[in-house]
Amino acid sequence: MKTEKNTIDRRSFLKSTALAGGGLMIGFSWLTSAKAASANAVVAPVELSGYIKIGADGVITLMAPNPEFGQNVKTSLPMLIAEELDIDWKKIVVEQAPHDRKYGGQFTGGSNGVRSAWRSLRTAGATARQMLIEAAAQIWGVPATEITTGAGVVYHKISGKSAPYGDLAAKAATLPTPTGLTLKGVKDFKVIGTSTKNVDGVKIATGKPLFTIDIKHEGMLIAMITHAPGFGLKLKSLDDMAARKMPGIKDIFTIDTYAEGTRVGGFNATTFNNLVVVVGNSTWEVMNAKKALKTEWEPMPGAVLESTVTQRQKMEEMSKQQVNAARKDGDPEAAFKSAAKVIERTYTAPFLAHNPMEPINFFANVTADKAELAGPLQAPGMIESAISARIGIPADKIDIQLTRMGGGFGRRAYSHYAVEAAVISQKMKAPIKLVYTREDDMTGGVYRPHYTATYRAALDANNNLIGFHVRGGGVPESAVAANRFPAGAVDNYLAESWTIRSNVTVGAFRAPGSNFIGGAEQSFLDEVAEAAGKDPIEFRLELLERARTKPVGQRNDYDAERYAGVLKLVKEKSNWGQSKPGISRGVAAYFCHNSYVAQVVDLVMVKNEPVIQKVYNAVDCGVVVNPIAAANLCEGGCVDAIGNALFGEMTIKDGRPEKSNFDKYRMIRHKEAPKAIEVHFVKSEKDPTGLGEPLFPPMFGALANALYKGTKKRFYQQPFNIKERLAEGKPAV
Amino acid sequence: MRNTTENEELKYYKSVALLSIICILANQENLFNNYQAINQRFHIMAAINLTVNGKKQTLNIDPNTPMLWVLRDHLNLVGAKYGCGIAACGACTVHLNGTAVRSCQLPVSAAAGSKITTIEGLSEKGDHPVQKAWIEHDVSQCGYCQAGQIMSAAALLKTTPKPTDEQIDNAMNGNICRCGTYLRIHAAIKTASKS
Ligand code: FES
Ligand code: FES
Numbered sequence: 069m070k071t072e073k074n075t076i077d078r079r080s081f082l083k084s085t086a087l088a089g090g091g092l093m094i095g096f097s098w099l100t101s102a103k104a105a106s107a108n109a110v111v112a113p114v115e116l117s118g119y120i121k122i123g124a125d126g127v128i129t130l131m132a133p134n135p136e137f138g139q140n141v142k143t144s145l146p147m148l149i150a151e152e153l154d155i156d157w158k159k160i161v162v163e164q165a166p167h168d169r170k171y172g173g174q175f176t177g178g179s180n181g182v183r184s185a186w187r188s189l190r191t192a193g194a195t196a197r198q199m200l201i202e203a204a205a206q207i208w209g210v211p212a213t214e215i216t217t218g219a220g221v222v223y224h225k226i227s228g229k230s231a232p233y234g235d236l237a238a239k240a241a242t243l244p245t246p247t248g249l250t251l252k253g254v255k256d257f258k259v260i261g262t263s264t265k266n267v268d269g270v271k272i273a274t275g276k277p278l279f280t281i282d283i284k285h286e287g288m289l290i291a292m293i294t295h296a297p298g299f300g301l302k303l304k305s306l307d308d309m310a311a312r313k314m315p316g317i318k319d320i321f322t323i324d325t326y327a328e329g330t331r332v333g334g335f336n337a338t339t340f341n342n343l344v345v346v347v348g349n350s351t352w353e354v355m356n357a358k359k360a361l362k363t364e365w366e367p368m369p370g371a372v373l374e375s376t377v378t379q380r381q382k383m384e385e386m387s388k389q390q391v392n393a394a395r396k397d398g399d400p401e402a403a404f405k406s407a408a409k410v411i412e413r414t415y416t417a418p419f420l421a422h423n424p425m426e427p428i429n430f431f432a433n434v435t436a437d438k439a440e441l442a443g444p445l446q447a448p449g450m451i452e453s454a455i456s457a458r459i460g461i462p463a464d465k466i467d468i469q470l471t472r473m474g475g476g477f478g479r480r481a482y483s484h485y486a487v488e489a490a491v492i493s494q495k496m497k498a499p500i501k502l503v504y505t506r507e508d509d510m511t512g513g514v515y516r517p518h519y520t521a522t523y524r525a526a527l528d529a530n531n532n533l534i535g536f537h538v539r540g541g542g543v544p545e546s547a548v549a550a551n552r553f554p555a556g557a558v559d560n561y562l563a564e565s566w567t568i569r570s571n572v573t574v575g576a577f578r579a580p581g582s583n584f585i586g587g588a589e590q591s592f593l594d595e596v597a598e599a600a601g602k603d604p605i606e607f608r609l610e611l612l613e614r615a616r617t618k619p620v621g622q623r624n625d626y627d628a629e630r631y632a633g634v635l636k637l638v639k640e641k642s643n644w645g646q647s648k649p650g651i652s653r654g655v656a657a658y659f660c661h662n663s664y665v666a667q668v669v670d671l672v673m674v675k676n677e678p679v680i681q682k683v684y685n686a687v688d689c690g691v692v693v694n695p696i697a698a699a700n701l702c703e704g705g706c707v708d709a710i711g712n713a714l715f716g717e718m719t720i721k722d723g724r725p726e727k728s729n730f731d732k733y734r735m736i737r738h739k740e741a742p743k744a745i746e747v748h749f750v751k752s753e754k755d756p757t758g759l760g761e762p763l764f765p766p767m768f769g770a771l772a773n774a775l776y777k778g779t780k781k782r783f784y785q786q787p788f789n790i791k792e793r794l795a796e797g798k799p800a801v
Numbered sequence: 802m803r804n805t806t807e808n809e810e811l812k813y814y815k816s817v818a819l820l821s822i823i824c825i826l827a828n829q830e831n832l833f834n835n836y837q838a839i840n841q842r843f844h845i846m847a848a849i850n851l852t853v854n855g856k857k858q859t860l861n862i863d864p865n866t867p868m869l870w871v872l873r874d875h876l877n878l879v880g881a882k883y884g885c886g887i888a889a890c891g892a893c894t895v896h897l898n899g900t901a902v903r904s905c906q907l908p909v910s911a912a913a914g915s916k917i918t919t920i921e922g923l924s925e926k927g928d929h930p931v932q933k934a935w936i937e938h939d940v941s942q943c944g945y946c947q948a949g950q951i952m953s954a955a956a957l958l959k960t961t962p963k964p965t966d967e968q969i970d971n972a973m974n975g976n977i978c979r980c981g982t983y984l985r986i987h988a989a990i991k992t993a994s995k996s
Contacts, residue, residue: 138943138980265939272944273935273951274927275880275920282879290874315863351883352863352870425884425892425945425979474882474945475979506885696939700985704942707981730889730977738973741983743966 114237116196118170119149119189126234128153128220129161133171133189134181135445136164136268137424137473137480138704139760140697141181143267145189147693148182151259152193152251155233156219162267167448167468174470176446177481177576179661179758182693186755190251198246203239204231254691254753263696268472278472280443283431285499289318291347291492292354292503294361295340295512298723299571300371303342307362311346314360316353319496320346325488327458335450335481339513339573345492351503358505373723374570376418376518379543382568383520386541387414391566394550397621400526403535403560407526411599415523415588417786419718420516420577421725421733426474427509432489433499438465439490440499444473446481459490478576482514507728515718516577518543519584523592526560531600533558533611540585541566545574547585553631553659554593556624557611572720578708579761582660584786587713587768590656594773595782604655604773605639608632626659630688633750634666637686641748642668651681654773658766662757664688664750667706667766669742669774676794678775680710680742685763687747690754698759702747705763711736713768717787734787849913853878854922864910868902869893871909872919880920880948884977891976894949894956895919901956903975920948923955931955934993942980950976954990963994 113123121129130146146162165171172188197217204222205212208229216223223230271278296302308320325341326332332341344361348354367373404410430443439461445451448468456463473480489502504512521540528534536558540548550563577583597607609632616628635657638644644655650672657666668684683706692698715734719726727733772783781793847864850857853876860875867886872878872895881904884892888903895904896918923929931954941947950973957964957972964972969990978986 136943138941140942263939265936266941266944268944269936269939269941270927272941272947273932275878275923275948277879279882279945281883282873284877284879350870350874352866352874355886423979425882425890425943425977427883473943475943477979503883506883506887700939700942700982703984704981707983708979711981729887730885731887735977735979736981736983737975737977738983738986739970741981741987745984 114241116199116237116241117192118165118168119192120153120196122233122237124234124237126159126220126232127161128155128159128233129163131163131165131171133165133185134174135176135448135470135473137176137444137446137476139176139181139701140266140694141176142472143264144182144694144697145185146267147259147264148185148189149193151257152190153197154217154219157259157264159220164470164472167445167452167470169449173449175449176476177478179663179761182756183662183758187251191249194249194251195246196240198249199240199243200233200236202243202246203236207236207239260691260693261695264694266697279426279474280431280471280501281426281429281474281503283442283471283501285431285433288499288501289347289349289496290351290354290503291345291489291496291500292358292505293488293508294344294346294358294363295508296342296365297511298365298373298725299339299513299573299720300368300373300723301365302368303344304364304366306344308344310362311357311360314353314357316349317357318347318349320344320357320361321495323488323491323495325484325491326454330454330457335447335483339484343488347492347496347500355505371571371723374572375721376719379518379568379570379720380416383416383518383541383543386566386568387520387522387539389566391539391541391564394548394563394565395555395621395623396562397555397558398560400535400537400560400562404524404526404537406528407535408529409527409531409599410524411527411596412522412524413592413595413782413784414520415584415591415784416520417518417584417588418716419518419572419574419720420712420716421510421718421727422475422477422479422514422577423510423733423735424473424475424477424479427506428479428485428504428512430485430489430502431499432486432493432502434459434461434490434494435497437461438467439493440467440469441486441490442469442471443483443486443489444471444476444480445483445486446473446476446478447483450481451483451486455487455490458487459494477578478580479514482575506730510733511725511728513573513725514575515572516580516583517545517547517574518572519545519547521548521585521588523588525592525596525599527596527600531602533596533600535560537562538589539564539566541568543568543572544570545581547581549581549585549625551623551625553615553624553626554611556619556621556626556628557615559620561620571723579660579764582658582761582765583712583768586658586660586765587656587772587786590658590766590769591772591782591784594654594656594769594776603645605635605644608635608657626664630664630750631657631659634664634686634688637748637750638666638668638684641686641746642670642684644668652774652778654770654775654777656766656769656773658762658769660765661761662689663759663762665762665766667763667770669767669770671774671778673778676791678778678790682744682746683742683767683770685745685747686750687759687763688750688752689759689762690752690756692749693756695749698749699747701759702763703745705759705761706745706767707736707741709764709767710742710771711740713771713786713788714740714790715787847910849909851909851912851917852915853917854919860909862909864908866909868895868904868907868909868912868917872904878919878921881952882945882948884946884949889977890946890949891953892946892949894952894976896952896956899956899959901953920952923951929955930993930996931958931989933996934989937992938985938989940982940985940989942982946976946978946980950978950986954986954993957990958994964990
């Protein structure tokens, strides 16, 4: 099979993300759903919109529109509805919405969940509340303006009348949808800003089936795949004689995920399009048969079998060449010529596998004229048409249920496995659950790109930063964000960006691009501050003051005041500047996904290994919807970043990913996590912004900067491999 | 094998299991895989008596089948999760006679005659002190690793009701959480140890 393209185009990612944000508003149709619901109001709970169902028994069901993968949207998004609907949170039921256009993009990613739903979901709550008030006003014959609500009850204080929402829902559903409602001010919030436990917390703690991998269906078979062991390889021969005879095996065949000629790119990207499929009765039987397959693989015509080492060499060559400027302010060349001091450092970071704890899996039951699908999907709206085209069933006959995901981190936005499952089910004429082994998952591509960046800073005789230059790129994407800090704070600035083509597939990974460039930039600024003889926080604050009062250029993508705000907050909370004997401290601050984060890491070195005593976080993400979950997500962002900084690495040799399971691919473990993490949110009335990603990038820098204090070595390469670096006794690169 | 008495057969499978575990402990993955391959060639089915969450049952099954898949595919207990299949992540943790074990590497034959407890059987009403603490601390993010974490924690508290930080670190180091909830896990264990 040939595809026109098998790398993932980040531009299409961004476009789709933007669509997902706007889609929710556009797809919001009250009238249709209210009318449809009123027809059978007697039997079913009344739908006051796609998001709210009210039973005559008073039970209120709120729909969680976006898929949940640990970022808490299944709890925090319904909280937005509840706030304006004015109900008792303890008495509601939250349901995960299936994939349906009426819920908009239903995209989980880009730290966009709360941000994009902020207005629409509160409006949904306010609208339903107003309809209930209107219903009461008509029934009681009183003006609607005299009616108030409280905890799911409508009151007319003057006459002493009251009625629970359940009694009014049927009437309310027949009324026209009010518009132009005023939403509550931040000061009046009762639900938003109140710590609310995860709605699935009890189910998780008691082991209830929540994930797709837990799905059972009558007559369901288990399917597993074998993909090529490397990029650029295709199947040469398959001997399934032994495997076919093994117990419980129903069939073995090969499939193409996408038909020949399908335009692949963006979220329908696939890594290994040609797959060997084994289908059988139970997981263990299929796993064994899969092991008994004898496969030979050969290079695709013209394919290069890449290796990390050769990629690195190419990257070094590219780093030396002048490339097109992504942004240029002033005269950087002259600034570097006239500089009293020039500092130049190069940073690199490897491919990373997402490794969500739940391996890829998907349920499909495709019959002659319809398809019932369920699975972990970050972007259900973006795979539906690909499934429809591949199995020849119109999209309106495809039902996609969204389950809780065992992590995603970007990986589950690339849902080729949904197509695979549908194709397999169609062929088997049976419901199937496709399950990847951990090995299939980890060697399955869609990695975080392989990045590098070279920074140069020019200081004048008074240690002022007069020039700044970043030239970065990667295989096959660049992480350079030309309009981010310190752009706007330096008169002479140059950002250059390049890429190298590759057949290794990559994709969005927690804080795409930022997950490398944030740490690199923040490590570099630490070194520049040191060279300038300045405190690293004061140095950054000086630059931010410059950007605030006299910004250079127009396109700076950050708010210098909020940026400085988190630095000041972390300075205060960590008692920065007070010496703590034996403790090595590092600081970093970054802006991405619309939120501002500053972090201080305190560590001690024990036997050449860091023991992280404490991490202080200062976060400005606007209004915090659910503090307990927000803090959890921030803690997780720190832990995940520390793990990836210290250990995360996927290497490739002759096209083949070299690590396939957690014995070789090191993940951070309990012992290595910080002993304590403090999260301080800036008090804000601004609209909420992202939290899933912004904590991740700066931690690489804060950790490297603390490690420098503790080891006298700078860490330029991820993973940091501290023990090896210290044991080598090499001077810092 | 079919002519042997059930007891002999059991003994045989137990030795298979023991050897498998030794292979894993000694990091002799290849040896372990070869050993499994040899066993699978026979496609032996055996009647195995199990006690899972207090319920006695007999399964006619390939005795090499890992307990994890017996639980998930045959007994409809899906709380224990598949994460790695090589005893490296802890997602599949259950109790074997009260001790935390990785069910992905525990052949069902090795569990015959022993008591298996899964997250579903940890408490009747979901109110084991560890479960309560987990809910109180709102530990979970995606939640996928948490059944394994809870089972490891519950086994620790059984033998060590008041664990030190270091004891918690050691007992929990085999359970990976990609979401990074380790601090809450740690705090929840401390809370549970006080109840
Ligand atoms: S699945 Fe058993 S330890 Fe990972
Ligand atoms: S909560 Fe997601 S892996 Fe632990």
